[in-house]
Amino acid sequence: GGLVAEIEKKITEAFEVFDRESNKTVDVREIGCIVRSLGCFPNEAEVQELLAQIEVEEPGGFVHLENFLPVMTKVLLDRRFRPIPEDVILHAFEALDENKCGYISKEDLVKHLTEEGEPFTQEEMEDMLAVALDPETNTLHYRDYRIKLVVDETKTFPFNV
């Protein structure tokens, strides 16, 4: 009842940010972004699975709010694609760190992330390197990088009461 209404409002808000013409449609390529900004943590294959359940209007590849809403509401109610805990990400970086020295070389990082799993595009890789890489040593110190991003994420405007 009340919970569903709340969830639907949240979804609608997120959807409308990407709804350029205010006509209740978004480009299908933005769906991944919308799903993630609602707090879900799917991989690319899971986003595609989700899209398969939603009617995509052709030509142009548009998704209507009325088709997106029920699917997304269920995702949130079922608590699917929950974010994984911080330390799991840490372990993931550690798994790529062969020598367990606390950093990963640029070459290894690029190799793993652009060739394995759900590969990064060149743009994604470059963007990550731009922020994450220590330019002097050409390595990623993953503990610092992670912390930097976590702080950013949870930052709210500080209030003076």
Next chain:
Amino acid sequence: MCTPLFSTLTVIRAAILIQKWYRFTMARLEMRRRYSLSIFQSIEYADEQDQLQLSNFFTFMLDHCTHPDSVSQIFTSPSAPQVVDEDLSLKEFEKKIDVPDSYYGPRLSFPLTVEDANALLHAFRNEQLLHARYVLQLLSETRRVLKEMPNITHLSTSYSKEITVCGDLHGNLDDLLLIFYKNGLPSEQNRYVFNGDFVDRGKNSMEILIILFAFLLIYPNDLHLNRGNHEDYIMNLRYGFTKEVSKKYKDHWKQILCLLRDVFSWLPLATIIDSKVLILHGGISDTTDLDFLNALERNKLKSLMRPPKSVRDRQDQTKKRVPTTKPSKHIANQHVAGKTQHNSSSGFTEPSGSNLPPDPALKEWKQILDILWSDPRSQNGCTPNKRRGGGCYFGPDVTAKLFERYNLKMLIRSHEFKPEGYEISHDGKVITIFSASNYYEEGSNRGAYIKLNPELIPRFVQYQVSKFTRRKNLRERVGTIESSALKSLREKIYAHKSELTSAFAQYDINGTGRISVNDWAAAMESVLQLELPWRMLRSQLAQMNPDGEVDFMSCFYDLKMGQPIKETQPALAETLCRYRKDLEIIFNIIDKDHSGLISLEEFSQTWRLFTSHLGIDVQDDSIDKLVLSIDYNKDGHIDFNEFLEAFHVVHRLEKKATS
């Protein structure tokens, strides 16, 4: 040392996790970027609608001769002393305006040459001003040349390589210089079309006009200008150009603006290339008639913000002379004396169906309004453009029909902000080109221009002016945009404090000071009239207690007025805060001698008129008390800049950072 073995499966899993997590954080960053732009745009459009109320107010003031001396002088009389006369030659300006030896800026000699243009570019790069005499001479010559041009310019690609089309510049000189740097200066081999909105918002509108007009005089067949909706003296009052001119040219601003009003009205309305590509500033409507547009007298419409005089006179005949009750945001829906105004597809106010024959001036006004104000939409049809209060939204079917009627292949227009500098819509038929990068804030968007080859295939060139030598990364850029957007939003929130407080109170039945997120969002949207993702923004705007309820007064904690004002009702202070920019404009107009002072009487009168016109409920004596309290010298005059400064919203934390 043994290197531990790890299976390839673990590595793949790890890679997926990192990729997943990275895309998660990037998506949220993108969301922040989008809603920041959304905030900027919503506030901008809301401002534009408010501005219509202001221009309504000017109309009211003028038509009812309330301030005959000061105000109408600006608007109606062709003089401020001298000038603007048809036959006034360059020599007249030379005689009347002296250029001192101490002036080291460019000294123009007519007819202009490329050397003059280069001198201007060089001067403006070094932040010099062109002397008023040369400005007036330039404008006078420009008017003379523009007068010879038809309403719609026809170009052909037969003898040149490519034609470059640029969109809104809005006073961003850096963008124009960057375009010239990347694409070369205008010449016979390098033709340009500038599609309107050269002025307002940015701080170098004057310089952009000077450069464009100079090149127009040097290469009249190769540099083409279309009029935009901001080439309009009433828009300029609100959006900064008038202020820029008055500050840069303290002695001659009125003359310059007067002449500019004429020049703007002589700007061509559209350009057509090879009879196939139509270029105009806004868009089209289902009634757009290119032949009609080509034939009308375009210079008669100095501003599009008010219907032509003959139409206004007719309106006066059909309604009683009463101050309007609080007008709705959508000018097209005004009720006057019980009669509903006819809501045409162009918006703005038109007289309801009367027995009088249709006024040709009305058709002219509507036709030009449509091409300067309309926006494309993906849905079929042609509906009033509610967001702007003028022009329409036109769908692919409207475009198709126009193309069929006039055998066109493409429509290039500007008028709308685009994060990438351009956008293609209507299945490739409509291109929006926007050339002002960093329009809202450093890093908010790219600008772009179009290169059109003889096959009429467009090529887009994007750019972004960067003030910092080290390029910010995406996260930093989004951070900048976001804080700037939120700052604007908080100012708006503060300016509506009383209204918001009572809206919140209505939900807070038990007087706890807390309401649900839902109620908070509903109140914010209904008072501020901004369609924004309030739930998503909540954490940046208000505090929430552990129960999940919003402490609604925390919205205002960080904000306060510039100076504490004694004896003021809060509502009055907020009203002054909200209309600060508008009042500044009005007072500047009333201040004939540009002294920064107006009399208490003038202030009171104007204020009463303003609030009654806008339907703002303010107690009569409160403004008197306020006025007396700020008349520091007790000499019967107010320094209005000082006065208005008091109603500037200050962010407490920001003050702390700089102290």
